Amino acid sequence: MPIFPFREDLLRAITQHQILVIEGETGSGKTTQIPQYLMEDVRLHSRRNEIGCTQPRRVAAMSVAARVAEETGVKLGNEVGYSIRFEDCTSERTVLKYMTDGMLLREFLTEPDLASYSVVIIDEAHERTLHTDILFGLIKDIARFRSDLKVLVASATLDTERFSCFFDDAPVFRIPGRRFPVDIFYTKAPEADYLEACVVSVLQIHVTQAPGDCLVFLTGQEEIEACCEMLQERCRRLGSKIAELVVLPIYANLPSDMQAKIFSPTPPGARKVVVATNIAETSLTIDGIIYVIDPGFCKQKSYNARTGMESLIVTPCSRASANQRAGRAGRVAAGKCFRLYTAWAFKHEMEETTIPEIQRTNLGNVVLLLKSLGINDLIHFDFMDPPPHETLVLALEQLYALGALNHLGELTKMGRRMAELPVDPMLSKMILASEQYKCSEEVLTIAAMLSVNNSIFYRPKDKVVHADNARMNFTVPGGDHLVLLNVYNQWVESGFSTQWCYENFIQFRSMRRARDVRDQLEGLMERIEVEVVSSLEDSAITAGYFYHTARLSKGGYKTVKHQQTVYVHPNSSLFEEQPGSFTNTLTPSLACNCQVIEIDSGWLLEVAPHYYKRRTRTMTLLHKLKSDVGGKETCESSFL
Ligand code: ADP
Ligand code: MG
16 A cells, blocks of 8 residues: 555654645545554554544445454454444544544534544545534644644645645645556547446446456436446346446445445456445545546535525536546556546536535534534634635524524524534424424434435335335325324334335335434433423424425415425425415425425414514614625624
């Protein structure tokens, strides 16, 4: 591995500098080796303090921790563990902890100086996720008074000068990369159907090209599953005319035993093809890849600060991304990258680099967290790239509307409790409001079900009719949240049965995860002293999501606040329902984009009088904020 010869140099550099930027090609050993070096080095790790290593992705944190536990011969969760939201696989003995960047951020709430860490590694820094960007600011700040804390910022060969500059000219340690040449091929004309084009390309490579494994980049689970099915189907048809093709998917919701398969060696004579999301771009390295197929797309969060709507959109990836992807083909030998777009598109239609997440996402969560840490002056927070002002203002406005901030922008008691729950502000408000409506049992279930990401209903292609019928059987009046509640309660009645899930086209894994999430949320509720009781009451949901309400009027649903037209997702149980009266109002929860519930418009006044009644005051306040934000250094407002 490229890092091996530099072990001593690296450890010396870390000893000499408090903050060090480490740059190295993907696969050079940054993530799996450096933490091990630190663990073994008494100079850097004599005390019983932890080494924390952040990853932007859940899958990467788990997978890398498993790998390092294996390399060091310990059981995962003992000396080497991981921590991701709703899943803590660490123990008293844990010395090295891989974690999502969001988890480390939450640890500031309980330990503002990160006292239990001796080294913090912010890995995959080039990804510039929202949480990583916030960590930059916070860690830079605590490093000033915790001179014993070592900070490593590890990145692929991108942007390292900027990291160095941000961290007061911290030195950059470069791990010289070994990279073999990669031939790049473009299509002559744009592809109408890139999924089909991927399948055809893989098969062409398989029958015409020399041995070597293949990596395909797609945007998400559905596409990946479709692609894998198509490949398997066509190989079956070709039968023994072609060599064996081992088709393996990798995406976030794939169970971890399936994820691990991508690393297993290819059987002799066969070819492996891994169909992956962006995760294989830099976070995970699969050995033996010679061919890369890149359709040039990725799924990106995009945020409309005017409407507060967040969505995942398939967009062309950046040139930097495309180059990283191509690089995956040249790690072990000379490789080939097949770009399923034209050379012209690469030059003229792709952005140079990906816009940092902080500039295209809802900041509600992060603003609440920073306020809880006592950081009131968000304008002067040390952002590497500041978020757009209107996004910041909207986040404050939402938190104010939810009752998390008072009119001075200070954290309220409600806000403090909301911050304790590791979920989005609207969801945490819904959970906390359930106390008042005495329906927390139900709301906890709904929150847990919402957090498992649309992966509850199983809909295999060959049994679509059965699956849809099974789903219909869960329909209850009111809306999707109540359907989810119904599914969960029936599962509980079945005694958490696997068989029951199977018969009802419900994904057992998702249900089990929902149960885990529910248990944890319940534990947190106890900690913040919310009584968990049961009754059926939808107002609590409205209390969290009143922001996202739509009213049925001529021709369709329009959001109550901005008069934007919205549509009910075809998967929703309310999709085909006949329009009722004009006061029919819906709350779509944007966390999932398709959960909708029917509400009584009167509830809006009940749960959010400050927002729906005393509108003028809200607007006045906002007006003041906006001018504050616009003004240069005159901003004294405690709101920001
Ligand atoms: P970097 O962080 O610099 O991109 P890593 O530390 O993730 O590099 O990977 C270094 C090498 O370790 C990879 O080239 C790969 O060969 C190997 N490796 C990492 N994870 C696994 C795994 N789960 N199974 C097998 N090999 C792995
Ligand atoms: Mg890495």
